[in-house]
Amino acid sequence: MAPARVRAAGETYNKVNFAAPRSFTAALKSDVKETLFPDDPFHDFKGKPLPVKAKKALKYFVPIFEWLPKYSRKLFMHDLLAGITIASLAIPQGISYAKLANIPPLIGLYSSFVPPLIYSVFGSSKHIAVGTVAASSIIIAATIETKVNPAVNPQLYLNLVFTSTLISGVTQLILGVFRLGILVDFLSHSTITGFMGGTATLICLQQLKGILGLKHFTTHTDMVSVIRAIFKNRKEIRWESTVVGVIFLVFLQFTRFVKQKKPKLFWVSAIGPMVVVTSGCVFAYLAHAEKHGIAIVGHLRKGINPSSLKNLDFDPKYISAPIQAGLITAVIALAEGIAIGRSFAIMENEQIDGNKEMIAFGLMNIVGSVTSCYLTTGPFSKTAVNYNAGCKTQMTNVVMSMCMMLTLFFLAPLFSYTPLVALSAIIMSAMLGLIEYDKAYHLYKTDKFDFIICMVAFFGVAFISMDVGLMLSVGLALLRALLYVARPQSSKLGNISDTNLYRDVEQYPGAIGIPKTLILQLGSPIYFANSGYLRERILRWVRDEKANKASQGDDVEYVLLDLGGVTSIDITGVETLVEICRSLEVKEIKVVIVNPRLEVMEKLTVTHFIDKIGKERVFLSIEDAIEGCKFSLTHPKDFGSEKC
Amino acid sequence: MAPARVRAAGETYNKVNFAAPRSFTAALKSDVKETLFPDDPFHDFKGKPLPVKAKKALKYFVPIFEWLPKYSRKLFMHDLLAGITIASLAIPQGISYAKLANIPPLIGLYSSFVPPLIYSVFGSSKHIAVGTVAASSIIIAATIETKVNPAVNPQLYLNLVFTSTLISGVTQLILGVFRLGILVDFLSHSTITGFMGGTATLICLQQLKGILGLKHFTTHTDMVSVIRAIFKNRKEIRWESTVVGVIFLVFLQFTRFVKQKKPKLFWVSAIGPMVVVTSGCVFAYLAHAEKHGIAIVGHLRKGINPSSLKNLDFDPKYISAPIQAGLITAVIALAEGIAIGRSFAIMENEQIDGNKEMIAFGLMNIVGSVTSCYLTTGPFSKTAVNYNAGCKTQMTNVVMSMCMMLTLFFLAPLFSYTPLVALSAIIMSAMLGLIEYDKAYHLYKTDKFDFIICMVAFFGVAFISMDVGLMLSVGLALLRALLYVARPQSSKLGNISDTNLYRDVEQYPGAIGIPKTLILQLGSPIYFANSGYLRERILRWVRDEKANKASQGDDVEYVLLDLGGVTSIDITGVETLVEICRSLEVKEIKVVIVNPRLEVMEKLTVTHFIDKIGKERVFLSIEDAIEGCKFSLTHPKDFGSEKC
Numbered sequence A, B: 001m002a003p004a005r006v007r008a009a010g011e012t013y014n015k016v017n018f019a020a021p022r023s024f025t026a027a028l029k030s031d032v033k034e035t036l037f038p039d040d041p042f043h044d045f046k047g048k049p050l051p052v053k054a055k056k057a058l059k060y061f062v063p064i065f066e067w068l069p070k071y072s073r074k075l076f077m078h079d080l081l082a083g084i085t086i087a088s089l090a091i092p093q094g095i096s097y098a099k100l101a102n103i104p105p106l107i108g109l110y111s112s113f114v115p116p117l118i119y120s121v122f123g124s125s126k127h128i129a130v131g132t133v134a135a136s137s138i139i140i141a142a143t144i145e146t147k148v149n150p151a152v153n154p155q156l157y158l159n160l161v162f163t164s165t166l167i168s169g170v171t172q173l174i175l176g177v178f179r180l181g182i183l184v185d186f187l188s189h190s191t192i193t194g195f196m197g198g199t200a201t202l203i204c205l206q207q208l209k210g211i212l213g214l215k216h217f218t219t220h221t222d223m224v225s226v227i228r229a230i231f232k233n234r235k236e237i238r239w240e241s242t243v244v245g246v247i248f249l250v251f252l253q254f255t256r257f258v259k260q261k262k263p264k265l266f267w268v269s270a271i272g273p274m275v276v277v278t279s280g281c282v283f284a285y286l287a288h289a290e291k292h293g294i295a296i297v298g299h300l301r302k303g304i305n306p307s308s309l310k311n312l313d314f315d316p317k318y319i320s321a322p323i324q325a326g327l328i329t330a331v332i333a334l335a336e337g338i339a340i341g342r343s344f345a346i347m348e349n350e351q352i353d354g355n356k357e358m359i360a361f362g363l364m365n366i367v368g369s370v371t372s373c374y375l376t377t378g379p380f381s382k383t384a385v386n387y388n389a390g391c392k393t394q395m396t397n398v399v400m401s402m403c404m405m406l407t408l409f410f411l412a413p414l415f416s417y418t419p420l421v422a423l424s425a426i427i428m429s430a431m432l433g434l435i436e437y438d439k440a441y442h443l444y445k446t447d448k449f450d451f452i453i454c455m456v457a458f459f460g461v462a463f464i465s466m467d468v469g470l471m472l473s474v475g476l477a478l479l480r481a482l483l484y485v486a487r488p489q490s491s492k493l494g495n496i497s498d499t500n501l502y503r504d505v506e507q508y509p510g511a512i513g514i515p516k517t518l519i520l521q522l523g524s525p526i527y528f529a530n531s532g533y534l535r536e537r538i539l540r541w542v543r544d545e546k547a548n549k550a551s552q553g554d555d556v557e558y559v560l561l562d563l564g565g566v567t568s569i570d571i572t573g574v575e576t577l578v579e580i581c582r583s584l585e586v587k588e589i590k591v592v593i594v595n596p597r598l599e600v601m602e603k604l605t606v607t608h609f610i611d612k613i614g615k616e617r618v619f620l621s622i623e624d625a626i627e628g629c630k631f632s633l634t635h636p637k638d639f640g641s642e643k644c
Helices: A023-036 A051-063 A062-071 A073-100 A105-110 A114-122 A134-144 A154-177 A189-212 A223-232 A241-260 A263-287 A320-347 A354-370 A380-388 A397-415 A421-431 A437-446 A448-463 A466-486 A528-550 A573-587 A599-605 A610-614 A622-634 B024-036 B050-061 B064-070 B073-100 B106-109 B116-120 B134-144 B154-177 B189-212 B224-232 B240-259 B263-287 B320-347 B354-369 B378-389 B394-418 B420-432 B437-446 B448-463 B466-486 B529-551 B571-586 B597-606 B610-613 B622-634
Strands: A491-495 A502-504 A517-523 A558-565 A589-594 B489-494 B502-506 B516-523 B556-566 B591-596
Touching: A051 A062, A051 A354, A073 A105, A073 A134, A073 A263, A073 A380, A073 A397, A105 A397, A114 A354, A114 A397, A134 A154, A134 A189, A134 A320, A134 A421, A134 A466, A154 A320, A154 A354, A189 A223, A189 A241, A189 A320, A189 A421, A189 A437, A189 A448, A189 A466, A189 B571, A223 A448, A241 A263, A241 A421, A263 A380, A263 A397, A263 A421, A263 B134, A320 A354, A320 A380, A320 A466, A421 B154, A437 A448, A437 B571, A437 B597, A448 A466, A466 A528, A466 B466, A466 B529, A502 A517, A517 A528, A517 A622, A517 B224, A528 A558, A528 A573, A528 B466, A558 A622, A558 B556, A573 A589, A573 A599, A573 A610, A573 B189, A573 B437, A589 A622, A589 B224, A599 B437, A610 B448, B050 B064, B050 B354, B064 B116, B073 B106, B073 B134, B073 B263, B073 B378, B073 B394, B073 B420, B106 B394, B116 B354, B116 B394, B134 B154, B134 B189, B134 B420, B134 B466, B154 B320, B154 B354, B189 B224, B189 B240, B189 B420, B189 B437, B189 B448, B189 B466, B224 B448, B240 B263, B240 B420, B240 B597, B263 B378, B263 B394, B263 B420, B320 B354, B320 B378, B320 B466, B437 B448, B448 B466, B466 B529, B502 B516, B516 B529, B516 B622, B529 B556, B529 B571, B556 B622, B571 B591, B571 B597, B571 B610, B591 B622
Parallel strands: A517 A558, A558 A589, B516 B556, B556 B591
Antiparallel strands: A491 A502, A491 A517, B489 B502, B489 B516
């Protein structure tokens, strides 16, 4: 222990707070809050009477109680228009993506009826239009096909799809309830960009089956197998189908081009798919397309969703596939839905609670799984159309849902003439929009490592498989995160002349060193994974500075460690600080600590580090510390005569 | 782009360095250096002529050229004493640990002959005494027993042990050459404490077989199986063996107690095992112990290590076991050897290069694997004895090696009478010293999470298996590392009165807020895994501060983000900053950036963030920023009129 004593000059320094550390429970409570409730969702509840609290809680958990009472006729006119627009997109997309998942097209239509209703009650985003998505559809197909061949046993296959939807829903609900939104954070933008691009490329290639009118194909999802399958079956190519497909594709790409050039004409692109489907139906009906090698969707039953509760299948023989598909798609669907909801909310300067969205998505998929729907989320294309069409509230989902109901009751049979090639064209066109070359280029220009993460996801998905690509990319991103903390930057500070500022001498070459003193700024948490590095690095700084100062006839007597940027420290980190002190003491160099933050100070106190080096060697600012060092030259005994 | 212009009052601020970012190669070079060469091993080489460089390189890579030329007779006298002392420990330990690995005892003796010679040439630690270790021995046994039963096919089993040693050596060499010492950093002190404690407990229980004189036992290594095996075979317990075992154990524990009380008497504990083995031999020889249920080691062949090059077995049928054992033990042996070498070097204020040590360990295990040795490292017990016995250089290993050679040539047959119960007592006694209750208690007192990591390793090893326990603990430690970066601390700063210092208002309750301004200090790297959290947190700070200021009739107009503690930022992080700016702009709050560090400034420049908010909103210090904000109140148009 350093002796307690009064120091003459010490009075002039700013006082460091050596307050006793918080209790374990207080620290834990604060940590749990920051980890799981960073947005402090209940801040509005404090000090309110119970009925008000209950009402607020209801509004908080079930957002429809928040917006419906304020709803007006004027808002409805906007929502009606937007709802009809997205319904016209939902029909062709529903049929197409169901085809992608190898399930009956009707399931795709059902999936735009029930889930949007659930979302409109529990969802907090005004802009999200609920629907099925291509990426998840193909993951479900690829995973469940490993257990059951949809061509051989379509009913069992469909049952497993419902089961995987239930598992997704439950997963999403659990993640939301336990506020594990943090998991979604680990899917970085770079990973998502690469993953989407890779998936889109694959899906495009797979759609060549439909466009070229092939009958035989592969169930593998990697690029090599798909291209090989096309070459192998090239004799089956039907020119009729190909011509129709290319025409549709060119038309759809043109509508997208129009939208890009004139954003006001967004509706041209929005109704594009519906135009393709309708004209395809008419064409197929009039030209008896089936006889000319252009396959059609086939019979669509009238009526709304039947119950699928009895279809759920937990047979241990197959269950691993729906579990895998369910977990992966749960996270991917959440990542897409939340990211998109958030993006549009930011444009409107609103806030979205990711955890609440998870609960809403979870509930809608649980209900969906027992009403003959498969996985839904907030897809990018539909949501963007919804936003552009002027949606105002979650009512658009209700409108879309009603439109779907009418379709299912009255119009479904008409769509049975939809040519498969039209669906392939719609999917391909949507996918081409998901390959963001410019974003990848931006990554390349600004951050090479992010670019590599993106490319690993892209090529992993394209050449190995979707889950492997995703995992490789996430793994690489995590590795980088670990390297960030394993090799934290430290820098030598110098005084910027005529100020009391001390800044990195590499960044500000004009900053001047202080005689006899080396000032180092540390950053990031200090803990087991980087403490070995920091010790080496600090000793290297000292060695270099000694050589540097020696050439000027000076020497290093004090090392000031500015801990202002250190957010936390663990036992190994404290032990390393002790080791550093000891190593430097032998070289007759004293270590001085500057501005430890709250959490760090707690740990330094509880491990007796402060006692070891002495309170007189801890300062609030670099300036104070330099003053203190100068003073100690004349009063050496007052300045940490203790050995650590 | 913000318009370039001259601002009247702007001249008085300290200039921020907006220098162009470094090229990708320059940044990469610096990153690679910090990741793999933090100690800058070649700093001495710069600007020297080629012959000097070559000589320095030779001395660097082969440390014997460094110390042998300076070697003196006086140093040798110290080393001779220390060398003989550790040899007396090496004989019983060699035989015991070989028994633990289920290989012939002679292999244990061989392992103290060749590897120490290699280490004395390439090793850089003066204190490490090379030898076999208990933890690695038992891991090798547990892993290879899954493929081959040592009782049924001892030769194949032994061959696989040599193969695993070769794999360990190659792994260590590769880690060293590619300077991947960083991997060892991820084994935190807490993990090692728990792992060692768990392993020691297990080994102690297993040694009950020897002490109780049991003939049948389990090959499982978890606690439940071991205790069950003891109960199942309780009828085999021989009281003669038990009595002898307890006497030996009490004696050994007493010598350790003597050493603890009087560190000067360390030699009492050092020669303890030798005394036990010798007296055991004499007793067994005189009392014909075998006939009374006390098993002995059995025939030991004279002569030094035969070649085992032809024994290496890469049969694909078995290779997975030696690979697994080799990789795990390589890392554990490195962690133990390097940690111990480093601890003693610090006591003497010397430096040890972990990567060089890895190369030395790797070479000694590669050579060992072809000369009938199994895995060796720098064990704690032997090294501590070596240090206490006054070792001065790596010569002690040569002395020990020579002693072993003499033993192998002349004395080996004498040790064939060693009772197994004596070996069990030696192992148990050593293991009891590895269970560090006080360290676990220290962890409990200072860091609950570290304590949990330690306990997971302990119970994982004790109740599941060694590799699972280790992996769980490392996984938990990594999870914590990720949480550190996923939830970085941020704090609100206030002015400490009569100073220009701005500190955390929670830590320094006296710090005063600035009118119309909220000052936030961020820390850690900002990147994909924490940017979502930071956005929520900052918006929450603003919301709370608005409420707080509103009660005083004030409002928030500026948010100052102090980035001084932010060590790096990625694309997602920059995008998040843009989002924050946008969200706050709608609330008519302006974001001001303070003191971005070199790497962060580069990224902000290259992503055009600085252009977006305008250079006039970036300041070098909080004080400048506050001045700037005050000035902008009267000159609003000059202060970031641009939208981001």
